[in-house]
Amino acid sequence: MAKNGAEKRSRRVTIREVAEDAEVSVAAVSKVLRDAYGVSDALRSKVRASMDKLGYRPLAAARGMRGQTYTIGIVQPDLRNPFFADIMTGVDNALERTQYRTLIGISQSSTDGEVAAVDAMIDRQMDGILLIGAITNRGNLDAFARGKPLVTIGHHEPAATLFDTVNTNDQQGAMLAVRHLAANGYKRIAMLSLNSDTSTIIAEREIGYRRAMMEAELGRHIQVVHSAQTPREAQITARRMLEPASRPEAIFCWTDFIALEVISVATELGLRIPQDVGIVGYDNTMYCDFAQNGLSSIDQSGELLGLQATRLLIERIKGRDEAEHFVVTPRLVARRSSSRR
Known part of the structure; x- marks a missing residue:
């Protein structure tokens, strides 16, 4: 008996069983599954209730053969x-x-x-x-x-x-970051960007960064540094950027994920944020609001x-x-x- 019970529980419920439980035709169940035009709310609710009761799950492969897998x-x-x-x-x-x-x-x-x-x-x-x-x-x-x-x-x-x-609008987003930093007194503003020849969002953000730096008459301070996306590579690049001899006053990072790594490295080096180095990220993810981060960021919803x-x-x-x-x-x-x- 135990074996038969296990087999029954593991067996897939069929569309015919759903139809019998809901006391409707197999065609009606099929229409509900396909979200077909003209299906009433009452019929849909009735069929759905039977599906939930019996634990019916449509077979994706079979639905694919009919044209849609959902x-x-x-x-x-x-x-x-x-x-x-x-x-x-x-x-x-x-x-x-x-x-x-x-x-x-x-x-x-x-x-x-x-x-x-x-x-x-x-x-x-x-x-x-x-x-x-x-x-x-x-x-x-x-x-x-x-x-x-x-x-x-x-x-x-x-x-x-x-x-x-x-x-x-990634150009506009990058320009907002640079304008904000310039308005807060930063002049040597660098951009930490992704090492990619094919990403169009990176290209747009770099264009926006350069445009805003030129508009703020800070063109002589333009500095775009590229890094891979991995935390280790970002940390190595951030440490190199934050060396005393070449340290920018502020860094605009192409994503929060990388900006948080820059905050971590700067803190480890004993730098004060924002006094020694200002940092702006991109994405406005939930971690920006954490008290230990307080990360300014471009919100792209x-x-x-x-x-x-x-x-x-x-x-x-x-x-x-x-x-x-x-x-x-x-x-x-x-x-x-x-x-x-």
Whole structure:
């Protein structure tokens, strides 16, 4: 008997059993599963109640054969940057009342890793792809978009026609950071940037940094230092930048994740923040508010980016083919790390 009970618990409930429990037709259950047009709220509630009662779960592979799996693939560079958690909150909020579920792939900030992750998601018949911080080329992105609906977050491609983009105005964000530091009396303002030849958000932020430095008549102090994204490399680079002979008065970091490493190194070296060195990050993640950090940062509304990207992706899945390019206006949130006046 115990064996039979275990077998019964492990066996997948069928759509026919759901129909029998709900006292409706198999076709009616199928319509609810497909969110078909014309299904009444009463029928939907009745069928859903039976699904919950019986523990019914649609088989993704079978749904894929019928044309839709209700899964969305999300590819992001890594799991360490807290900004990606903000984006995921927006994604989850957008999907809260839908049947869609997400699966995450990590590219390790590698073009090959990015391509491999997207290809795997297409092979597994996911309905659409959200690509965060894309570093691959336009040809690959167009190829992805021909295979599945695609929306990118953190990739500036305003002329793209096959996929949608969701971004912050990164030039403006960098300019806000420099203007804030200059207004607080800093002149030798350096930028700690990502070592990347393909990231469009990094290119935009560097342009914004240089523009603002020139506008503030601080062009002679322009200094862009590049580092890999790993904590160890960021620490090594920060330590080199903070040596007495070459130390800038302030550092604008391309992301909070790196700015927090700079704060850690500066504190270890006995430097006072913001008196000896001012620091501004980018993303305004939750860790900026911690008392020991007090990190000034550019807020690019991560939840909003995730929410809007998911909205656009679902529209594409449902058939929209005209490209949309959504841009968020950034704002600076000033805290202790940059306010020495």
